[in-house]
Amino acid sequence: MDAIETVLAMLLAVVASAYLVRLLPVAVPLPLMQIGLGFLIAAFSTHGIALDPELFFLLFLPPLLFLDGWRIPKNGLLRDRVVILELALGLVVFTVLGAGLLIHLLIPAMPLPVAFALAAIVSPTDPIAVSSIASRTPIPKRLMHILEGESLLNDASGLVCFRFAVAAALTGTFSLATATLTFVWLVAGGVCMGVAVTMAITWVQRWLTRHFGEPAGSPILVNLLIPFGAYLAAEHVHASGILAAVAAGIAMSYVELSGHALAATRIQRSAVWDTVQFSLNGVMFVVLGEQLPSILKGARASLEDVGRYNPWWLVLYAFAISFGLMALRFIWVWATLRLTLYKRRKSGEQPAKPDWRLLLATSLAGVRGAITLAGVMTLPLVLTNGTPFPARDLTIFLASAVILISLLAASIVLPRLLDGVDFPDEPHEQQEEDRAREVAANAAIAAIERAQIELMSTSLEPDLYPQAAGRVIALYKHRLVEHAEQDEARQFRKIDEAEKQLRVAALQAERKAIFNLARNGHISDDISRKLVREVDLGEARFR
Incomplete structure (x- = not known):
């Protein structure tokens, strides 16, 4: 099978996976199905796809991180910022140190910087993988918002730690002072570059549209290019392209609030981005499945290099690292929760203790996915002196195995763990929606009345407008009546349904x-x- 045919087969596998998971009687996470189809492609392909690590990273990560930043609920991000930062920054550092030492202890022949690189790349969680499980498993909205916010920030922190670890493996040296200064520049430069690129492109696009009109499709294409522009611009000044893509997405969410985009553009753009997100995530997991045979072969060779000749050691290492990650996450979540409850009690509050199953679910929901896969594929092939990168295939295999095991553990355990848990309602969300509908309806009625007067003064048939305005205003007054009495709101919602x-x-x-x-x-x-x-x-x- 030629390379182009393999690529087309992968895209077809992404489409097929979405239908197959619906046909199966048991809940199978979409990423697992895609990995399995990729493995089948490898079985019928005469040669696999040779991946260029840097190209793979550039093609897949910027748009996915940009979209995460754009679509993350900002109110939830700000409301739970302390918890999210604890998970996205503190837990990442805790995981890198703890898991890195565990990996080096398990595989002494693996250099410590490589062990830390593996720990860093498996520290980010993947909200897409969690969402595929959550579609058949009830997870509280607030917990999902926390997991989404964590994944948005720990993508950046985990990949930055990975970059430092790889640099240490390549050069053989590591300076904490230099790393700290570099980290500050990576963060500050990346965030500033991402915001600047988004704002500059938006301003230029608006100026061109105002003076020359808007060609069909151009706003969507420009929007697709923003994450790549932010990433490349940040990398050009040696800042973090990862953080630039995230910052560009967050900036885009605020640009969107200006309301300058046409309604048709927003609808089409949303559909295009949904397709891009589905395709990129799917292709990455299919690529993982397609690469598994060669990864496994290389891992066995690396295993022999570290003094282990029985392939079952690969399974032992994979499960030991996966359970170690789950244990580290549980310890961190439990410790931070106890500290939060202690602080709230000292301030005079009486916080309710969360159900232990919810605590365990938070630990299991740390599923690894696309970011881990994209990052580990960027491991250099050789060191600076030209020798092969130590245990590269073994590292890629173990990262891939962690993805598989975390997906399996979450898909099997989470539904059973959360079955029967009574989640509290979140009435504030419905109240916010009701309030927004009320304000929007009042604004619409006022605009209709103004437009009616203006149109009657210029129209040859002014008698048409009072009747038309009455019909349109009646629709909006129905909304206002619907939310006027709180006691009757539920009944009106049933009627609306x-x-x-x-x-x-x-x-x-x-x-x-x-x-x-x-x-x-x-x-x-x-x-x-x-x-x-x-x-x-x-x-x-x-x-």
């Missing part, structure tokens, strides 16, 4: 009738596409 179901049924009938007219030649293709798009947008709203 029933109305949505009826509207979806009506829209489906509309679309079917439009397609039927187009098939019989009663309307043109252009009119058909226009009307179907209107129906599709309406259905998307109600769904």
Whole structure:
């Protein structure tokens, strides 16, 4: 199978994986299915894909980190910032030190910097992998927000630690003072470069649009290029491209609040980014499966280099490192929780002690995934003196095995662990939504009344507008009545849900009738596409 055919087969495997996980009677995480399909591709391929580590890193990480920064709930990030920072920074350093020493103790022949590099690259968690498990397992929203915030920041901290460890392995030296100064520059330079690139590109794009109009598709393409621009610009000044991509995404979320983008652009852009995210995450796991045979072969050779000849040592090392990571995470989560409860009691509060199963679930939910895979693939092939990088294949294998074991552990244990747990409601979210709908409805009614007066003064048929305005205002007043009485809000929501179901049924009938007219030649293709798009947008709203 040629390389281009292998790539196409991988993309097809990503598509097939989404359907296969729905067909299976048992809950299988999507990444595991993709890894399995990648393994099948390797079995039928005459030669694998030769990966360029730097190119692999550049193609996959910037857009994924950018999208994480863009879509992370900012209110949850700020509300739980202390917990998130404890997990994203403190836990990463704790994991690198603890797991690095454990790995070196298990495999003494593996140099300590390489052991720390492996520990650093398996420290970041993957929210996509957790989300695939959470789709069939009830996880509290607040816990998911914490896990998402942790993964956003620990991607950067873990990969920066990985960079230091690899540099120490390449040069054989490590200076804490130099590393500290470098870390400060990596963080400050990366964040500033990411924000600056996003703001500069946004300003230029708005200026061009204001003076020359907006070509179809150009805003979406520019948006796709922002993470790569931020990453490359930061790397050019020797700052962290990883943090630049994250900062660019966060800055983009605030740019989005300006509301300058057209509605159609936002809809199309969201669909494009969903496709990019699904494709990149899927291809990375398929690549892992496709590379597994060669990784396993190389790991066995590396195992012999460190004095172990029985391949079962690979399984022992993989499970020992995985359980060590789970234990370190549990210890950190338990210790920080006890400290938080102690501080709150000292301040006079009486905090409720969380269910122990939720504490254990937080530890198990630290699933490794795409970032670990992309990072470990960037290990250099040779040292600065030209000799092969020590235990490179073994390191890649162990990181891959940690991904598999963490996915399996979470998918098997989490559903059983959280079964029957009574999660408290989060009424503030519904209250925020109700308040937003009320403010938006009042603003809409005021705008309709102003527009009615302006249009009546310029229209040849002014009598049309009072009737039309009354019909539109009635829709918004329904929203205001819906949320006027708190006691009746639940009943109105039930009515709204029933109305949505009826509207979806009506829209489906509309679309079917439009397609039927187009098939019989009663309307043109252009009119058909226009009307179907209107129906599709309406259905998307109600769904």
